[in-house]
Amino acid sequence: MTLITDSDVLDAADMPVSRNGAHRATLSAERKVLEPTVFELSAPGRSGYSLPDCDVPEQPLDALIPANLQRAEATHLPELSELQVVRHFTRLSQLNYSIDGGFYPLGSCTMKYNPKLHEKVAADPRWAGLHPHQPDATIQGVLAMLYRLQEYLCEVGGMDSFTLQPAAGAHGEHTGLMIIRAYHESRGEHRSEVLVPDTAHGTNPASAAAAGYKVVQVKSNADGTVDVEDLRRLVGPQTAALMLTNPNTCGLFEKDIVEIAGIVHGVGGRLYYDGANLNAILGTTRPGDMGFDVVHFNLHKTMTTPHGGGGPGTGPVGVKAHLAPFLPVPLIEREVAADGTETFRLTSDRPQSIGRVRSFFGNTGLLLRAYTYVRAMGPDGLAQASRDAVLNANYLRALLRDAFEVPYPGNCMHEFVISGKRQKKQGAKTLDMVKRLLDYGYHPPTIYFPLVVEECMMIEPTETEDRATLDAFAEALLTIAQEVEQGNDDVHTAPHSTPVSRIDEALAARKPDLRWRAG
Numbered sequence: 001m002t003l004i005t006d007s008d009v010l011d012a013a014d015m016p017v018s019r020n021g022a023h024r025a026t027l028s029a030e031r032k033v034l035e036p037t038v039f040e041l042s043a044p045g046r047s048g049y050s051l052p053d054c055d056v057p058e059q060p061l062d063a064l065i066p067a068n069l070q071r072a073e074a075t076h077l078p079e080l081s082e083l084q085v086v087r088h089f090t091r092l093s094q095l096n097y098s099i100d101g102g103f104y105p106l107g108s109c110t111m112k113y114n115p116k117l118h119e120k121v122a123a124d125p126r127w128a129g130l131h132p133h134q135p136d137a138t139i140q141g142v143l144a145m146l147y148r149l150q151e152y153l154c155e156v157g158g159m160d161s162f163t164l165q166p167a168a169g170a171h172g173e174h175t176g177l178m179i180i181r182a183y184h185e186s187r188g189e190h191r192s193e194v195l196v197p198d199t200a201h202g203t204n205p206a207s208a209a210a211a212g213y214k215v216v217q218v219k220s221n222a223d224g225t226v227d228v229e230d231l232r233r234l235v236g237p238q239t240a241a242l243m244l245t246n247p248n249t250c251g252l253f254e255k256d257i258v259e260i261a262g263i264v265h266g267v268g269g270r271l272y273y274d275g276a277n278l279n280a281i282l283g284t285t286r287p288g289d290m291g292f293d294v295v296h297f298n299l300h301k302t303m304t305t306p307h308g309g310g311g312p313g314t315g316p317v318g319v320k321a322h323l324a325p326f327l328p329v330p331l332i333e334r335e336v337a338a339d340g341t342e343t344f345r346l347t348s349d350r351p352q353s354i355g356r357v358r359s360f361f362g363n364t365g366l367l368l369r370a371y372t373y374v375r376a377m378g379p380d381g382l383a384q385a386s387r388d389a390v391l392n393a394n395y396l397r398a399l400l401r402d403a404f405e406v407p408y409p410g411n412c413m414h415e416f417v418i419s420g421k422r423q424k425k426q427g428a429k430t431l432d433m434v435k436r437l438l439d440y441g442y443h444p445p446t447i448y449f450p451l452v453v454e455e456c457m458m459i460e461p462t463e464t465e466d467r468a469t470l471d472a473f474a475e476a477l478l479t480i481a482q483e484v485e486q487g488n489d490d491v492h493t494a495p496h497s498t499p500v501s502r503i504d505e506a507l508a509a510r511k512p513d514l515r516w517r518a519g
């Protein structure tokens with residue numbers, strides 16, 4: 001077991017992660033460092049606090065905790081000093097790949113830079129110190145902020161009302177489908193199926209199934225968009241909804257969207273918009289104008305909350321007016337007095353509501369970051385962000401299109417897919433190539449998704465990257481394509497520069513070695 005030393009940490013800072021204008025496809029030096037667990041660092045008697053002697057009468061434990069609730073044996077908690085704990089977690093955090101450390105082109109996840117201003121605003125104790133149980137009269141500021149965010153989201157999405165409660169995209173999908181179910185049932189209709197294209201994110205069929213629907217897959221055509229004829233065959237009186245993201249997960253705009261909306265509405269179904277790809281269309285078009293009845297937005301993606309590793313998130317859900325009665329409670333209402341004074345309050349007086357889907361008002365700290373993002377960017381800034389995201393994706397795609405197979409010709413939106421089919425014939429899988437990217441200092445793109453593209457790499461550069469970074473990343477991928485062509489074995493055994501090299505992922509999931517053994 002090697003402990004990380006200060007010089008290792010300095011070495012880490014020198015890794016070629018497109019830092020300081022050093023934009024070259026350089027290999028990281030081979031280095032393997034392992035951080036011990038807190039249990040391995042533990043030594044009996046160490047502690048991170050010192051308390052004065054007790055100056056009140058001591059009570060026997062039995063007087064405080066009933067005997068049947070007391071532990072029979074010691075907890076085996078690790079014993080460490082405060083400095084050890086700080087260093088341990090700081091070192092671990094430095095092993096993580098992060099958007100603040102390097103380029104992170106993880107398609108569909110929109111890993112853009114999150115301005116530090118938002119963190120500063122969110123950390124202000126005037127927000128952060130509030131308690132969710134405070135009376136409405138004492139939290140007028142936060143209610144006003146949430147109300148205005150709802151208005152901005154209505155404007156951005158072309159919708160009539162929003163709930164900010166859902167805590168992630170998938171949670172928004174589930175909430176939206178419950179709203180759609182409540183709508184159909186209010187009309188005495190019991191519809192059983194939700195249509196989902198074969199390019200959909202996995203959460204779409206999962207949310208539909210969790211909401212009690214049968215999931216029916218719609219094929220995509222050779223262009224990578226919804227096969228309208230297949231859709232026509234599948235819709236009927238059993239259709240509750242079609243779930244769609246536009247642009248779709250191939251980074252392509254569903255240009256038949258108006259016809260698609262007509263087909264689904266024609267049989268009484270509702271159109272659900274998975275807004276994870278909102279970063280492509282801000283200020284250009286709106287799901288409400290395309291015919292969607294319900295949307296969720298992944299604000300943690302588009303509106304800059306640091307995200308990844310399972311959270312945190314916010315997936316506000318917007319609806320057209322005819323679905324508003326079914327929104328979750330509580331809703332934020334505004335009253336304007338004759339002198340213009342605004343008062344905000346929470347109301348649960350909505351008899352057709354699907355009920356509560358989240359405690360309090362949702363993930364308020366993230367909603368505040370989204371509000372700050374909208375205010376900092378302004379309408380023109382939002383539109384510019386999407387235009388730049390689309391431009392960056394098309395630029396990077398052009399740099400890569402000769403070396404890799406491109407399944408869909410023509411321009412893309414904010415992300416694109418390429419295929420490693422050619423390289424697979426030369427003996428390297430897409431998985432091998434993206435592991436090799438780690439040696440060049442880059443986070444891999446999304447791979448093997450969408451499922452309709454063989455050996456898929458899905459790349460989303462985002463608008464926050466500069467041209468030099470895109471050039472450097474392309475150079476790294478092109479170098480890897482050359483290594484594959486030359487039969488360089490390093491590709492198959494990569495990564496070589498990370499603390500842990502290639503692992504057996506199935507074994508790691510099934511038989512995790514957590515390295516600490518009790519007793």
Ligand SMILES: *Cc1c(COP(=O)(O)O)cnc(C)c1O
Nearest residue numbers: 108168169170201203274276313
């Ligand atoms: C990220 C994503 C989701 C799920 O959102 P979460 O916030 O991770 O639950 C759904 N659809 C698409 C297309 C996505 O990219």
